[in-house]
Amino acid sequence: MVLLEFSIYPLDKGESLSAYVARCVEIVHTSGLKYQCHAMGTIIEGEYDQVMEVVRKCFEALQKDCNRIECIMKLDYRKGYQDRISGKVRSIEEKLGHVVQK
Template sequence: MVLLEFAMAPGGKGESVSEYVARILDVIDRSGLPYQLTPMGTILEGDWDEVMGVVTACFKALEPDCSRIGMNLKVDYRAGPAGRLKSKTEKIEQRLGRKLST
């Protein structure tokens, strides 16, 4: 199972790119994959082909009117079942004995 964290945005579109970020998040939300939105990116959970397919679809959503696209991508693969998107945080909270701000 893969956890993939990424941020993608067009270059040369001014200071605010929320219009483009919203376009990407629409693709992510419609994908059906578990995800977690953060202020600096999005974390997806799924099989390699699934999460990379979503990243590709996000790129394709920007490509028609964005001549430059920047992306940061981080991947963690671990064999086994799904559910790590939440369980990794829950494990740390359990060790600390308290809820964390997530």
């Protein structure tokens, strides 16, 4: 199973990019994959081809009306493990003895 953290946004649309980010988050949401949004990006969990397909769809959605797009990705693969989006956080919380801020 793969965790993919990414952020994708246009560089030619001014300071406020939330409409473009929302367009991509909707693609992530409709993918059916487990995901988590945070202030600087989105984490999705699935098989390699599934998560890369989501990124491709986001790119194509922005490409329609954006002349310059930046995408930053970080990928973590661990064979035989699932539910790592929350499992990794739970592991840290257990070691700390308290819940971390979300």
